[in-house]
Amino acid sequence: MKIIKNKIIMEDDWNVLRLNEQETAEDIVVKPGKQIVPLKVWLAQRSTLQLRSDLGVWLASDERPETIKDDLQQFSVIAVDFPRFADGRGYSIAYNLRVHLSYTGELRAIGDVLRDQFFYMQRVGFDAFAPRPDRSIEDALKGFSDYSEVYQVSYDQKLPLFRRVQRKGRLATGSVNE
Amino acid sequence: MYRYDEYDQQIVDERVTLYRDQVRRRLANELTEDEFLPLRLQNGLYMQVHGYMLRIAVPYGLISATQMRMFAHIARKYDRGYGHFTTRQNIQFNWLRLEDTPDILADLASVEMHAIQTSGNCIRNITSDEYAGVAQDEVIDPRPYAEILRQWSTFHPEFAFLPRKFKIAISGGKEDRAAITAHDIGLSVTRNAQGEIGFRVLVGGGLGRTPIIGSEICEFVPWQHILTYAESILRIYNQYGRRDNKYKARIKILVKALGIDEFRRQVEADWANAKDGPGTLTEEELNRVASYFTDPDYATLSNHNSALNEFKADNRSFSNWFQRNVKPHRVPGYAIVVLSLKKLGVAPGDATAEQMDQVADLAERYSFGELRITHKQNLVLADVKQADLIRLWKEASTSGLTTPNIGLLTDMISCPGAEFCTLANARSIPLAELIAERFDSLDFQHDIGEIELNISGCMNACGQNHIGNIGITGVEKKNHDEWYQVSIGGAKGNNSSIGKIIGPSFTFNQVPEAIDRLLQVYLRERIEAERFIDTVRRIGHAPFKEHVYATTFEVEQEEVTDKSVVTPAQYSVPFYSPRF
């Protein structure tokens, strides 16, 4: 499968493990190879999973990144699931992981991930995107350059616009009556 | 008034380009309606009864003559020659075609305007005091802070997909004229005992199905910290606000569920990380933005104008207008003029393209080229020389903008209702008209004095019925007839309260009679100059309720065959989404 990582389209061989209704976090057998497991599975099977050299974990939108705050080095990738693109909790999860928990590894957006959200997603700290497979991934790349300037602080931009550039005020722009 | 620099302009221009491409993809079916919906909503575009409705942001209600003329242009070129000013100080156009909307946004961008975040589950346009900068009771001018918050909230990457819409209001006067208690975040700029400037912060107010008055989360946040503090509130809300039920998704429900103390604890724990960080506002930035809100070139004048007094004595219409529509100004010799958009026979808040052009002219001639839109859906010329009042009144009269009813019964707030809104249970605007007709007598209105009447077509409460002294809400009944609930005792401002329903609901034609009976009780019971709301507070609901329901209502029932009686738009709408 193809994903976008650091704004480049690349092949990716991570598998995102999603449990079906019959499967439980305790009993599911995690296949060998590169697996991104649900947080619940990590918590239930931590003692065996932590022996793996390559492991990823994904958080559902109602799960807390603080749960894995002491485990961050264990993962080659952390993914955040967007069950619907309109569920915006993933943005704060990503921000908290990056800014409050200082996570520096790969942070991947999975689920209902569409190009119109990329700009915001990269700002809060996502660097990898698994866009919905029914859409052109080449088109999706355009999503990163929606805006060339932003006002506020986030993970990607540590300074707000007013600290980064010299904004000139009324003398430069004139007033309505001029 | 604020002007865009190259950064503001670039961001808005890029938005237009982006949106143009989104519309192209939608028309090419590369985007489904479901996927397009949140994108268009972030551009203020709704699908309503007649076609697409566009809501344009008027940040904190402030607008230049040039921008007003652009509204007139949009009304003529793309709509049916009029627009609707809203209670959130914005304007809406109701009859647009999707294909035209990118051009409309481009037109707006050319005069430093946009429709960004005027709908959708994001931080909405920030509203403020319509008399900011000129009110006599002003402590601090809220406009620079409103603009700074506007920029901070524009495309905030973390908060574009909140559980629900998020509204911020900011006031800086002793009296709150921005209804800050009815907002998700309400800010009041003040000074503390040391004379430092900061904000009293309220959170979790809101109307809709569950009306709640906001609670104080912090008594004083120093101005430097307001952006980071607001950000922490939003971050807690974004993570924990309910998303399973849209009627329970507003921040007010979260604040209620956690309790204000626990909510505050969580916000402050998050804030500890961001406080004093780079998001902290600088003196330099505040000064830059504030430079746009310095006083215009006021002349040195005195307050006495004998010509004015003579004319008032001679001319009853003028003196009525002067009494109701002219407000005292901070600067001697100047006055604030409210242009009423509540003329009998016209939907509250509607203005024609011609009127928009005329008020733009008036603004240029008499008020330094600026206008304000009020939360009561009127327009304000904030800086008029008292010596110009007579001329201004004569000119504005020819445009139908001098109905002397500001603050009176017919200065009603009404939402668009069933003729324009797919969520409505009942019509609002025709009811407003019926009421206006019934109480058209100015003498009667002056006798009743200050009163607020608010009408919403459903419990979403866009007409702010809960904080009206008299509130009217369209309610759903099984047979789809129109029924209206009537409440009394609501108020906004410093002493705000939520109204209580008086009893069983009324039909369309019964409502004016019900209001009449409420007023009869008031006239009977009031003491001296007591306002309607004061009487309600003093004597309680019971006497009102008793009198209203004491005798049967003898009004004819009109058959309503089609509530959306306005002729539907004459074009096919291929990209239709039934609900917004």
Ligand code: HEM
């Ligand atoms: C015709 C299209 C409109 C639609 C579909 C619409 C929809 C809604 C909905 C669903 C709510 C409830 C939100 C909630 O409780 O979560 C709401 C609230 C509100 N709307 Fe509208 N609205 C429309 C027009 C307007 C207009 C024209 C105004 C101003 C005159 C307005 C002002 C408000 C206000 C003040 C609230 C109350 C906010 C609160 O709950 O605190 N809306 N609207």
Ligand code: SF4
């Ligand atoms: S109150 Fe109801 S009817 Fe009126 S505009 Fe809002 S959603 Fe529509």
